[in-house]
Amino acid sequence: MIKKGIGRQIVLHYFFVVFLALLLVEVIFMIVIRAYYYDTIYKHVESRIQSVSEFAPKFKEPGQSLQSYLLNTFSLGDTELQLLDEKGNVIDNSTNFAAETSVQTSDVTQALAGDTGSWIGKQPGTGQQVMAVSKKLDNIVGDQVYIVRYTTSLEKVNDKLFTITLFSVGIMVAVLVIVFVVSTGLANSIVRPINNIRDVSAQMAQGRFDARIKGDYRFELGELASTLNYMAQEIARTNQIKDDFISSISHELRTPLTSIKGWSETLNSGGYDPEETKIGMQIISKETDRLIGLVEEILDFSKLEQDAMKLVMGTVDLRELLQEIMLNVWAKAEMKQIKLQLDSEEEAYLVHGDGNRLKQVFLNIADNAIKFSHESSIIFLSLQKIGDNIEVSVQDTGIGISAENLARVRERFFQVDHQNGGTGLGLAISQQFVERHQGQMLIKSELGAGTTITVSLPALQAEQPVEPPQLTEG
Template identity: 35%
Template sequence: MGIRRRLLIQNLTLITMTILLFLGIVASGIYHYYYNGTAEILQNHAENSATFAKRYGHLSTYNLRENLQDLQSNFSIDQAETQILSGTGIVLSSSSGFIPDEKQDYPDVKDAFSKGEGTWFGTNPATGERILAVSVPLESSDKTIGILRFITSVEGLDENFQRILITLSAIGIGILGIVFIVSTFFSRIITEPVIELTNVSNRMAEGDLEARVNGQYKDEFHTLSQTFNNMGKELLRTEKMKNEFISSVSHELRTPLTSIKGWSETLQTGDPENVEETKTGLSIITKETDRLIDMVEELLDFSRYQNGTFEINPSPFYFDQLVKEVILQLDKKRQQKEQEIILIEDGPLKLMADQNRIRQVLLNLIENAIKYSGKNSTITVRYSKEEHDLKFEVEDQGEGIEEEHLRHVSTLFYKANENTDGVGLGLAICKQIIEHHDGELFIRSKKHEGTTVGFSLPLLNSGRG
């Protein structure tokens, strides 16, 4: 059963129960108003008549029959038949003129003898008519000498009550019809976005990552549809990045392998006595091998990060010495672009961290600054000891990063420029290393104004392992 039908059935069930309860209460009130009201009026007349007869009629067992006509004329009413019964329940007189022979053994007569009054709704056995009968005792000297009984037809009340029930039922059905139309409309409003989200989800599950929710919804459904569409965009972007990553890795691996293979064949077929050519070939093979090793290390770190086995092993070391070693290690690359690296240091600084991992971060940040800065430019490396943290920054004079790329540059596989070397893992891995040290990696950049990349680390950090 679909959610729309289930919601409609739930609404209709609730409203139907409410309408039935309301109609039941109204019908019960009308019933008591008509029937109990009529019975109360007749009963009051009967009691008043009996009281009057007792007080002023001077009735007794011996003169009851003599006073039947006076009782009929004094106490009869147009809306009811008036009967006067003997002390044994035999009808002595009736305003209708019909006097049955048998004893009147009805519930109201019995109650009048035993309880002092009786009321009975039932069917007249002679006519099959629905009647209301009220009986009260006629007393003399606190002794019951007869029964004063009033009988009225309730057929008219039944017809009126039936018309009222039909009217109430029609009103209830009308309300239910309106509720059905309104519930159908609102259930459609509620379920349409759910149905569309389900259909779009199925399309995305089948591989259509460009599927989007197109409906213009309001309230929480608007937020949900926007979030869903954003999720789709992120999945599409991730899928694109994955494909680009595979393509980039293939390209990056093929380039050095092609170079190594080419120079290996050259050295095999070339002149062994040509020392210069041999040195050049071996130098290129060594360089391309180092490049392959770096890429493999990045891929291994990425694999560890994905598998949850990325670990750090903190130990105390001097951070200032490590910075100088990394700058010296990259000095040859700096000289090739005729750049200048300025170190602004804050004196000796001892740090508890994984030295090899921090070296990896420093190498990546400073090497990126060299790579993306032009010739004859200046790169500023600075670190300072603050109250509780170490703050390290690398500032370059490169082209900078556009704002749309800035928030993604530390994401796995992301490359702002597809023509650059690498597979888009360097900064992402650096971010993981810093965060595993309970620190934070930050990037500030403006197009054509250079980039500042750095991190902050707690000075008393022992890592998370």
């Protein structure tokens, strides 16, 4: 017995469909065979009646009656020949059995109407199924009306049909057995991979992301297995990135907290001159700002993931924004003797967007450029209008990014160099902010040759009114 499940459903559906098809074929076959046998008998008898009807008007045998001559000459084996009058009364027959007094079956009625009539039914007295074929003889001498009626038993034919039926039913049963065996094998070939996929998926659900679905499955099952394996691989990779992020962010948080705690305890103990106290307070303030930046970056990412980030939209001049960013990162660039150079026309580059979020995007890009650039190098910032867009490019000649890391650099928590710190969320957040402004961010890089990041934003058209800042759902 096949247990409940998709295997049983497959077997039952195949079995049911084939059974209905075979049953339909069986019924049609038996109807056709029965019609063939019955029609053969009818045509044989009908041809004999035709001979009788052609012969009777020409009968001229002195000393012998037409009735006797017809009964003796045109009889058929295993068939009773009857001569009836116009009222259906039996005048004579070819057998020794007592004749019926009157025959009122439909074949007689049809014969009286001028057709060759036929009737199939049970013979009174014997109960046998018979076929009767009747025809009226025309142009008989003496104007006597005769109806020639042949009655033949169908028992032998029915026995033959019954044998054929049994044989065809046997074939039907054999086919159903074969279908059952084949469909069971087919169901098992489908269910086994599904059970394997289910078992491995259960292991994945329990956190075993190293489990893999093994087997060369074809078609949709193969695609499903590949998808689940890829999902497990991606989850394992994401978990590893998450673990690396937790490790990195723990270090990033611990370092400023250690400085703040150390200087707080030092200042609290007293005995320091004002200059030393001022240095300590500056360090505490700097590390506090660093902590705030880390927390805000994580909060921004969380809001973007939950689609809860709101943008304060307004008119933004990207040239002024880049100049402001250059002032913000100037001190950090000066520490590595890096020069920042802005290349743009002396005009306004207006876009419709959130100034603070766009500043966050370009500040992150510029900060990364400084972080991964060599000392005494130059970072080029450029602005240009191309069609209906404004492109902002930040190009450095730093360490660059390998092709392998370039494909993943915008993934959340991913860091090219863990030693430089950070959360690995900067570019992921920047990418989403650019997309929220209907823009695009393109990164080109070559390991050891530097990186160029280009942000393309829709330019504010001349016919567009300058709108005051307004909140929009992120």
